[in-house]
Amino acid sequence: EPEVTQTPSHQVTQMGQEVILRCVPISNHLYFYWYRQILGQKVEFLVSFYNNEISEKSEIFDDQFSVERPDGSNFTLKIRSTKLEDSAMYFCASSEVSKSTDTQYFGPGTRLTVL
Amino acid sequence: GQQVMQIPQYQHVQEGEDFTTYCNSSTTLSNIQWYKQRPGGHPVFLIQLVKSGEVKKQKRLTFQFGEAKKNSSLHITATQTTDVGTYFCAVSSYNTDKLIFGTGTRLQVFP
Numbered sequence: 001e002p003e004v005t006q007t008p009s010h011q012v013t014q015m016g017q018e019v020i021l022r023c024v025p026i027s028n029h030l031y032f033y034w035y036r037q038i039l040g041q042k043v044e045f046l047v048s049f050y051n052n053e054i055s056e057k058s059e060i061f062d063d064q065f066s067v068e069r070p071d072g073s074n075f076t077l078k079i080r081s082t083k084l085e086d087s088a089m090y091f092c093a094s095s096e097v098s099k100s101t102d103t104q105y106f107g108p109g110t111r112l113t114v115l
Numbered sequence: 116g117q118q119v120m121q122i123p124q125y126q127h128v129q130e131g132e133d134f135t136t137y138c139n140s141s142t143t144l145s146n147i148q149w150y151k152q153r154p155g156g157h158p159v160f161l162i163q164l165v166k167s168g169e170v171k172k173q174k175r176l177t178f179q180f181g182e183a184k185k186n187s188s189l190h191i192t193a194t195q196t197t198d199v200g201t202y203f204c205a206v207s208s209y210n211t212d213k214l215i216f217g218t219g220t221r222l223q224v225f226p
Binding site: 042 | 148150156157158159160163203205211212213214215216217218219
């Protein structure tokens with residue numbers, strides 16, 4: 001069964017450093033998402049992406065964040081200057097279409113630790 | 116903004132007992148989805164409900180969507196240790212891509 005994959009599984013970085021989290025969505029999916037989950041809390045929407053541009057973003061997704069689809073398979077989330085409060089699990093998800101009734105499939109996540 | 120609350124926050128049950136989690140939205144929903152997240156894992160899609168009053172079953176799991184489409188429940192009959200995890204409802208509104216996750220109910224099952 002096709003899966004969303006993410007790398008790395010765990011990233012440790014110093015405050016102020018840039019990080020790039022990588023995702024490979026399911027191949028025939030057209031809509032891509034990033035969510036984050038601070039330890040012990042609920043999953044929060046960050047951004048959705050379609051046709052090489054941001055479709056929707058949350059208040060969390062400020063100027064420090066950016067997303068990119070550099071090639072036909074990868075989807076990346078960049079945090080330019082990490083803060084302690086960016087420490088969280090980051091999940092990539094993809095869906096075939098972007099209707100409110102479509103299922104989003106989540107990757108295994110990248111645990112980001114900012115020291 | 117839209118708020119989605121789940122109760123209870125935690126539930127500890129003995130294996131074989133039933134379990135129910137409730138999800139409540141501040142606004143009318145187009146649909147509701149349920150996800151399960153095992154400890155250390157990622158959200159895994161369980162089911163989607165679309166119609167008012169809809170009831171769906173998956174083996175020991177029963178999902179219900181309220182008549183007003185503002186609340187939902189997940190009921191597990193005769194829990195097993197494999198049911199351990201956090202159950203999240205997730206909602207989306209019309210004309211939006213994002214899922215808004217509920218606060219989750221963490222289920223612990225003791226053998």
